[in-house]
Amino acid sequence: MIRRISLVLIGFLLNVLPLVGSAQPVTLPPSPALRSENGLQDLQRDLSDIFNDPNFSNATWGVCVQSLETGQYLFRLNDTKSLLPASNFKLLTAAEALTVLTPDFHFTTQLLSAGRISEYTLKGDLVIRGAGDPTLGAFSMLRDTSPMRVFEAWADSLERLGIRKIEGSIIGDDSYFTDDLYPAGWALEDEPYYYAMQTSALSFAENQVSVSVTPGTSVGSKARFELIPSTSYLTVVNHATTKADSIRKRLTGGGDTLIAAGTNTIEITRALGSPTIIIKGEIPLSGAEAHEQLSVVNPARYAATIFREVLEARGIQIIGPTMTISELKKPFPYLKARVLAQYISPPLPDIISVMNKQSDNMFAEQLFRTVAKEQEGEGSWTKGIEAMKKYLASIGIAPDRVAIYDGSGLSRMDLISPVQLVTVLRAMYDRPTLFKLFYPSLSIVGVDGTLARRLKDTRAQGNVHAKTGFVTGVRSISGYLTTHENELLAFSIIGNNFTTPVSLANNLQDLVLLRLVNFSRK
Secondary structure, eight states: OHHHHHHHHHHHHHHHSOOOSSOOOOOOOOOHHHHHHHHHHHHHHHHHHHHTOGGGTTSEEEEEEEETTTOOEEEEESTTSOBOOGGGGHHHHHHHHHHHTOTTOOOEEEEEEOSEEETTEEESOEEEEOOSOSOTTOTTTOTTSOTTHHHHHHHHHHHHTTOOEESSOEEEEOTTBOSOOOOTTOOGGGTTBGGGOOOOSSOSGGGEEEEEEEOOSSTTSBOEEEEESOOTTSEEEEOOEEEOOEEEEEOTTSSOEEEEOOOOOOEEEEOTTSSEEEEESEEETTOOOEEEEEEOSSHHHHHHHHHHHHHHHTTOEEOSOEEEGGGOSSOOOGGGOEEEEEEEOOOHHHHHHHHHHHTOHHHHHHHHHHHHHHHHSOBSHHHHHHHHHHHHHHTTOOGGGSBOOOSSSOOTTOBBOHHHHHHHHHHHHTOHHHHHHHGGGSEETTTSGGGTTSSTTSTTTTTOEEEEEEETTEEEEEEEEEOTTOOEEEEEEEEESOOSOHHHHHHHHHHHHHHHHTOOOO
8 A cells, every 4th residue: 555655646746846957858838728638637547546545445435626716527536425424514504504694693692580689689580591602601712711701790790780699590591492402313422422412502611511630649549530610510420549650660870760650541421311420440640630521411400500609609699499491380471581691602703613623513503503493493403404405405405415414414314425515615605705704714724723733834734724524434524725726626525434544544635635736737
């Protein structure tokens, strides 16, 4: 395999790099038409060689490359075959959200009460009314600040109103969406982890918790742990212990000992369908921190509990329990309620940028269900699928030729072809107002997002803007690039059912991208 790929690369380099220090024979230049034809034929031959890699003889590659300037397809391989796209499906969600919700869209989460304030007491319930916002306390958007910031600001608002006691409950209102928490096709074993979080109209901190485990104070002691956000909503069963560091060798000529930390065997997970976190294993006394991001159950109650804890830390007394809106015995009187505080999200393009660059599943699913609510009147996955099919039909994609089950691509039932993904990319390019927001939302090779470390110090760096996708046996990348002659291309490369390490799939895609950015019709 190494020899075959090397020959391909040698041929590629000879085609795209000028010869230095050698005499060139004098020949008549070919006509422009012939140069164009020869350059394209060379490209197609080289790409075919790359995709014939025997490491992927048991896999399927689907590829579509189209010039956005001429409409010509430069390379096609299984481009009409339905394949698992993984997170390339987020391209559909981003395009639909920008088109249907429009770039000016903001989410608003409100703190409501129908009670009156008398003698420092709110005589009624406090309701946190969610409307699908994925950014409330989101780790992805608050890299340098605490996820608690919004709840601290709300506590400030209540203190300014003179409230020191609440004769009611803290209620999480998630009724903007239906109560189905997962789409079809997600794997059960993924349920405890951040990338397979529950979605809810009221979501906080991306419906996840950060768990860090560090060594205890001595060998044999319990390992220590920290939760962010810190909350009593989650129960932690800690079986992890601290073990001795291993001794590697003695230093020459002295009694000192060189210490090397032993193997860290810490496992951090959450019991299925439960708010119980389980930590087990051993961590060396000098070992590095172990870390995991876990999802939480019942996001609306999670948000309401953390807000209650913030208020109680301020000394505000709360008489009633913490609950969700569905637990109320009678409907909440929204028409009599007033807004005591609210949180307005960043604009939609900022949200889409986080979703695409960080491949954030939670952001994708919240947008998918929000479009359903705004367009179809119901924030469910069923209506989300209907809304997406309408969008795809509007850009010329036959809805019955795409299998849609979620907005993130985590479902193992999603199917789309490379040519359909290129159609989405072309549809965004054809709308300049949306394209100027969509294009920078994609990861940039060698610069940021999920492509930050790939193809650095090559012509692809800063050139290729794309969305990656990965689940077991699937590696995809779709987006835009410019050739050696500054011709803008849209491309989609999807690999399915490979059994090699994903690094080999990355390498193959990188070879293709390098060949495309150096493509010349001359």
